[in-house]
Amino acid sequence: MSQPATINAEPIGITNLPNQRYKIVSKEGAAFTIMLAGESGLGKTTFINTLFQTVLAPHQDNRNRFNKPVKKTVEINIVRAELEEKNFKLRLNIIDTPGFGDNVNNKNAWQPIVEFIDAQHESYMKQESQPQRSLIKDLRVHACLYFIRPTGHTLKPLDIEAMKKIGTRANLIPVIAKADTLTPNEMLEFKKRIRAIIEAQNIRIYSPPIEADDQAAAEHAKQLIESMPFAVIGSEEDFEVDGKMVKGRRYPWGFVEVENDQHCDFRKLRSLLLRTNMLDLIVSTQEIHFETYRRLKMNGEVNTDDSKDTSSKRKSAERFIDNPEFVEEEKRLKRYFAEQLRNEDQRFKQWKQNIHTEKNRLNHDLANLQSDMKKLEEEVKVLKQAKAHN
Ligand SMILES: Nc1nc2c(ncn2[C@@H]2O[C@H](COP(=O)(O)OP(=O)(O)OP(=O)(O)O)[C@@H](O)[C@H]2O)c(=O)[nH]1
Ligand SMILES: [Mg+2]
Numbered sequence: 001m002s003q004p005a006t007i008n009a010e011p012i013g014i015t016n017l018p019n020q021r022y023k024i025v026s027k028e029g030a031a032f033t034i035m036l037a038g039e040s041g042l043g044k045t046t047f048i049n050t051l052f053q054t055v056l057a058p059h060q061d062n063r064n065r066f067n068k069p070v071k072k073t074v075e076i077n078i079v080r081a082e083l084e085e086k087n088f089k090l091r092l093n094i095i096d097t098p099g100f101g102d103n104v105n106n107k108n109a110w111q112p113i114v115e116f117i118d119a120q121h122e123s124y125m126k127q128e129s130q131p132q133r134s135l136i137k138d139l140r141v142h143a144c145l146y147f148i149r150p151t152g153h154t155l156k157p158l159d160i161e162a163m164k165k166i167g168t169r170a171n172l173i174p175v176i177a178k179a180d181t182l183t184p185n186e187m188l189e190f191k192k193r194i195r196a197i198i199e200a201q202n203i204r205i206y207s208p209p210i211e212a213d214d215q216a217a218a219e220h221a222k223q224l225i226e227s228m229p230f231a232v233i234g235s236e237e238d239f240e241v242d243g244k245m246v247k248g249r250r251y252p253w254g255f256v257e258v259e260n261d262q263h264c265d266f267r268k269l270r271s272l273l274l275r276t277n278m279l280d281l282i283v284s285t286q287e288i289h290f291e292t293y294r295r296l297k298m299n300g301e302v303n304t305d306d307s308k309d310t311s312s313k314r315k316s317a318e319r320f321i322d323n324p325e326f327v328e329e330e331k332r333l334k335r336y337f338a339e340q341l342r343n344e345d346q347r348f349k350q351w352k353q354n355i356h357t358e359k360n361r362l363n364h365d366l367a368n369l370q371s372d373m374k375k376l377e378e379e380v381k382v383l384k385q386a387k388a389h390n
Helices: 014-021 044-051 111-128 157-167 184-200 215-227 266-276 278-298 312-322 324-389
Strands: 030-038 077-085 088-096 143-148 172-176 238-241 244-251 254-257
Touching: 030 044, 030 111, 030 157, 030 278, 044 088, 044 143, 044 266, 111 157, 111 278, 143 157, 157 172, 172 184, 172 266, 215 266, 238 254, 266 278, 278 324
Parallel strands: 030 088, 030 143, 143 172
Antiparallel strands: 077 088, 238 244, 244 254
């Protein structure tokens, strides 16, 4: 892997991260891995560059079978970048995958993606026991954005299958690509239909936790859940609107803005990924997806050497994941970690309160000292005057 790029774009808000769950984020900052998946040409590479306001994932120059140049991603491309805002560091990994759907037979087109996710769990598991944690290479996928073609109709069987497979291994976030190609009503209908399919097909998607003791955060999480699947617009071009440069796409009939909530859900998705839910994505990857992988592995139910999905072992692993017992266990784990996080928050609030009390006490002491000093100065003055008279 090459040296990580340093992003010098406008602040994108990662400094809010320590406020989420400061404790889990170590002094070195956080490491966060986002994966992009879905059919070819839906704007995956463009989206990454829009999200980070820079050409972070270059479009690869390739040629199609007619020898025409095309900017397609042809292999899994790992981009590393470091972001720093107000002393908070984020080590970012972007896994940009080649879109599928171009082949005559697209069956199992999702396989390289699923294998990549599994391989990262496997690699982390092997490294875990080594003594020097700083040497661990961790590319476990914390969020997989799955791009859906904005047909306005329904989900393809390939999408359903791919999402099912990904959802059992990583935090799956479905995204409707190129939101500018559907009218607002078409988009509403399309979203409704996709949500119904996700439910009917038992596709596991990431759901932001609703915090019981923080009303504003709970409201925000509810809004995010209602917006799923997020409709996004990507653009690598800036246009001037009312004297301000904004990202968007220009059409003969008008202009669509990436960061306008009336036009798409880009801001909500960015907030989920980089501000409000980054830590939950990291923690749930560790506690749910990685732990599940480890458990299946221990039970001998995952065999990473199998390249074919027809393997009976993999089938039994999937049966395990669909098992109500597993679902119960997952719920229990989620409740447990939500509880842990709440306790952490409580401890932090208490600690803040103690500091506040201590500060008040010190201020009070300081005021007393100052007043004592003033009195002493007065006394010295009086004594000096008395001495002068004598
Ligand atoms: N209308 C519209 N076009 C978009 C949007 N995002 C990207 N595009 C265009 O779609 C084309 C494909 O974009 P890419 O970002 O290369 O798509 P990709 O998903 O990475 O494609 P593969 O690498 O082949 O998988 C480009 O011409 C983009 O300018 C969008 O939100 N709306
Ligand atoms: Mg691409």
